[in-house]
Amino acid sequence: MRHQRAWTIAGAVVVVTVAGAAFSLAQTRQGNAPRDATGAPTIRPGIAAAFVDPPRSRVDWQGxxxxxxxxxxxxxxxxxNLDRAExxxxxxxxxxxxxxxxxxxARIYSFGDYYTITADTAGGGVSFSGTTTTVPLPANKPLKIEGDAAEMLTVQRTVDGQLASFVRYGVLYTVEIRCDAPSxxxxxxxNYVLGLVGKTNAVVMGQAARAAAGLGG
Incomplete structure (x- = not known):
């Protein structure tokens, strides 16, 4: 099951697909677009934007x-226990x-500027993701999303659970719980997903992040 949501960061809209998002985002890069006999990308009308490498928000490395x-x-x-290479x-x-x-x-799937971490629980599963990918909105299609405090916390009911998103360090993070039983x-x-958000604050930095933050690889 996939759920697509959009959020705003500094005047831009962040689009992310959760529960399988890692694979979806990787496949929408221009390099993976279908090509014609000349090798040029062939993109169907209405989904061209999905194959354009989108801009990214700036990470607050000091924070x-x-x-x-x-x-x-x-x-x-x-x-x-996470795959260190990822x-x-x-x-x-x-x-x-x-x-x-x-x-x-937990298992991690990373794509440089986007990651998803998944874990199984009794009767369901949880996922955690982070991305800096942003897509500017056309001027004639404004989107306003009300956030809670500085981190722009939002919570939405999904088909099989609850999804929360928030911004920290200039990165859009999501926390999702999915349940097998509707009850x-x-x-x-x-309540449960907000509890997860409250304790999702342990920071991990691999070589690429440490280098970008000036800490060395």
Whole structure:
């Protein structure tokens, strides 16, 4: 199941597809577009924008380094089981929940400026993502999204759960819970997903992020 949402960062709209997003975003790069006999990309009307490499928001590396220090090494210990090669290629700060059980079975899929971390839970699953990809809105199609405080927190009900998004360090992060049973209390209201958001603050930086932040590889 995939759910597409849009958020604004500094006057731009961020578009991300969750639950399978990593693969969707990777496949919408221009290099993966279908091509004609001459090798030129052939893009159907209405989806041309999906194959244009979108602009990116600026990461607040000073704030991210502060978050890394406040994490006190928790991010590294929680992310010890993640594929290190995937972590090292991420050019954005990764956020992990301070929950050893969730982190223990987590899997990461990274694409340089976008990542998704998934983990199974009893009767469902959770996912955490971060991206700097932005898509400017046409002037004749304004979109206003009300946020909560500085981090622009929003929560939405999905077909099978709850999805929360927020902005931190100039990066759009999402936290999602999906439940197999519609009556699962974790997905009936937003209490559980908000609890996850509250503890998703352990910062992890791989080689690419550390280099961008001036910390060295």
């Amino acid at each position: 991210a380094v502060g978050g890394l220090r406040q994490s006190g090494g928790a991010g590294e210990s929680l992310g010890a 972590v090292d290629r991420m050019a954005v700060p990764i956020l992990l929940p301070r929950d050893a059980k969730l982190a223990a079975g 699962d209390p974790r997905c009936v209201d937003d």
